[in-house]
Amino acid sequence: MSLADDVKVPLRNTDRFFIGGEWVQPSSDAMIDVIDSGTEELYFRVAEAQAADIARAVEAARHAFDEGPWPRMTHPERAVYLRAIGEHLRGRAGDLGQIWPRESGILHVIAPYFASDAASTFDYYAGLADTFTWEEPARPTAGGEFGLLVREPVGVVGAIIPWNVPIGLLAVKIAPALIAGCTVVLKSSPEAPGEGYLIAEAALAAGLPAGVLNVVTADREVSELLVRDARVDKIAFTGSTAAGRRIGAICGERIARCTLELGGKSAAVILDDMDIETAAANISSAECFLSGQVCSSLTRIVVPRHRHDELVDALASTFSQVRVGDPFDPQTQMGPLVASRQRDRVEGYIAKGIADGAKLATGGGRPKDLDRGWYVEPTVFGDVDNSSVIAQEEIFGPVLSVVPARDEQDAIRVANDTIYGLNASVFTNDVNRARQVARQLRSGTVGHNHFRTDFGIAFGGFKQSGIGREGGLEGLHHYLEVKTVILEGRPEGYEESAE
DSSP, X not given: OOTTTSOOOOOSOTTSEEETTEEEOOSSOOEEEXXXXXXXXXXXXXXXXXXHHHHHHHHHHHHHHHTSSGGGSOHHHHHHXXXXXXXXXXXXXXXXXXXXXXXXXXXXXXXXXXXXXXXXXXXXXXXXXXXXXXXXXXOOSSSOSEEEEEEEEOOEEEEEOOSSSHHHHHHXXXXXXXHHTOEEEEEEOSSOOHHHHHHHXXXXXXXXXXXXXXXXXXXXXXXXXXXXXXXXXXXXXXXXXXXXXXXXXXXXXXXXXXXXXXXXXXXXXXXXXXXXXXXXXXXXXXXXXXXXXXXXXXXXXXXXXXXXXXXXXXXXXXXXXXXXXXXXXXXXXXXXXXXXXXXHHHHHHHHHHHHTTOEEEEOOSOOTTOOSSOOOOOXXXXXXXXXXXXXXXXXXXXXXXXXXXXSHHHHHHHHHOSSOOSEEEEEOSOHHHHXXXXXXXXXXXXXXXXXXXXTTTOBOOSGGGEESOBSHHHHHHTTXXXXXXXXXXXXXXXXXXXO
């Protein structure tokens, strides 16, 4: 029996929500079907939150913040719980390997490693309990004898995660929120709710105080109630730019804090000294990850005109050799897309590219030997006009567009000619040249010779790719409010030399 045949749903209480530290009955009998993306068969079902369920979760988080022990604990006391959550997640690596490939097409061989990555995120923020400056002296400039700059929790956080990398994205929201002293309502996506149940089970196993973390699954209309609720102090959202615009507008109306990690149309800038075969191999292999369903994917390949045809041929050669199929097959290099509507979306963009005159170099259809599952062939377009739809809009699938440029400065202009600014990469053998070009790209991350992102430093975008950063120290600041305290004397714990 193959791994794909050994269908397991290693989750408890999927007919309930995790609210107030326990599994509670939903307010209705509404359920969400989670469909296996490789077989199109029902995998499992989860309760679908309604307005009353969202309100109940928010009330639990609000009570836990206003009345509970969590914000009043010391940071080292909270760190103990974060480490316990991380340890539980490490033990669930095999379960993640069963759930995630079926939800959205990640390869089984890769999925378990992300449990360890998520655990490391909790460990990292736990480690900041003793090293981050939560309070520091500040010399008053307008009266008073002694000043303090204090960093306190922002309050109740609504964390909204997408379906593509749920375990990693919930970790970079929940872990910094918890160490800061916030309480959280996690809203999972209907397509991939399993990871929300994993983190709820981890919180329960860790003995997290009631209401500190609450987990529900809902579709967009009900999810908006979480954004609108005045009891929620901050929204942390990852998803499309269209949804981010609406969330940002709602938060702006009520002056709620928000971080928005949104879409991208990221450019790989190929300079004239780069080996084309190496660049093509690196770009193609990275685009296989999660079937290109990654906001920071390098899908716009900008290259000098005289090297355009060579690069298109090289990308077509490497991408056409990618083995597409069952994500549980160890020989598979790329799995399916998340849903039929996502495949329809990708196929629609491919048709638009052809209609607009781009050169289809490889792919463009469905794999002929896969009659079930939401599969799409790896696709490469050449001679793409940077103003065209396939060069400007996020496709969220394995589709590469090669855009010719006159020279290096024109390549930089083309790379920046987009509403997005999430990721980019410079391909050159000269590290100094890579740095110089990187500084001219309007992008939250710029890699060198590979697809790169690093949540350990900071991740986020310029322009319409978002607001704020996630990961690292930068990611913690968004869960803190800065308070200035001016005293008429020096408090205990501060020596004369402390200023």
